[in-house]
Amino acid sequence: MQYNQYRLVDVYGREADHSKVINYWVSNNLLSMSEAQKRVSEVILIIFYAECIVGVITAASFFKDRKKYFYGRISIAKKHRGTRLFFIAWKFILEKLSHRKNSGEINQCGLVVELSNPKLTSLAVKKRVLQPLKAVPLGLSKNRMQVWLYEF
Numbered sequence: 001m002q003y004n005q006y007r008l009v010d011v012y013g014r015e016a017d018h019s020k021v022i023n024y025w026v027s028n029n030l031l032s033m034s035e036a037q038k039r040v041s042e043v044i045l046i047i048f049y050a051e052c053i054v055g056v057i058t059a060a061s062f063f064k065d066r067k068k069y070f071y072g073r074i075s076i077a078k079k080h081r082g083t084r085l086f087f088i089a090w091k092f093i094l095e096k097l098s099h100r101k102n103s104g105e106i107n108q109c110g111l112v113v114e115l116s117n118p119k120l121t122s123l124a125v126k127k128r129v130l131q132p133l134k135a136v137p138l139g140l141s142k143n144r145m146q147v148w149l150y151e152f
Contacts (some may be wrong), residue, residue, distance in 0.1 A: 004050065006055075009045065010045055010092070011043055012045070016046060021046065042060045045089060055075060057073070058072065071104075072114075109151075109152050111152075135149065
């Protein structure tokens with residue numbers, strides 16, 4: 001999928017270039033090497049700009065009350081924030097998960113997202129920018145970050 005000069009690559013259930021993703025996280029001081037190595041298997045979407053990774057979306061699945069949920073983390077390099085990439089990535093993820101639910105591949109499910117970008121968190125809370133995407137706030141995580149839920 002293309003969005004302006006960005007290329008969004010769906011890698012859900014496919015092999016991704018783990019070394020490039022790990023390098024993106026570590027070189028941008030987003031994760032330690034050990035945390036990046038643990039989390040790389042959760043990558044579902046990679047965002048490229050001029051063949052460089054500028055965003056990575058992960059989703060770790062878990063079950064609660066017999067429903068499958070995905071805990072999503074959206075990471076966009078500082079230089080590329082404010083470009084609407086978060087919203088494009090959010091919609092992309094929702095479309096993919098909705099399609100998988102509608103096709104019967106997954107049953108009842110939802111997406112839980114923790115917002116780590118202070119500017120985006122402020123927009124989400126003050127201007128209610130996530131409500132049009134049918135997300136509801138759950139409160140704060142143990143890291144004091146906003147947590148939002150989208151249920152299918």
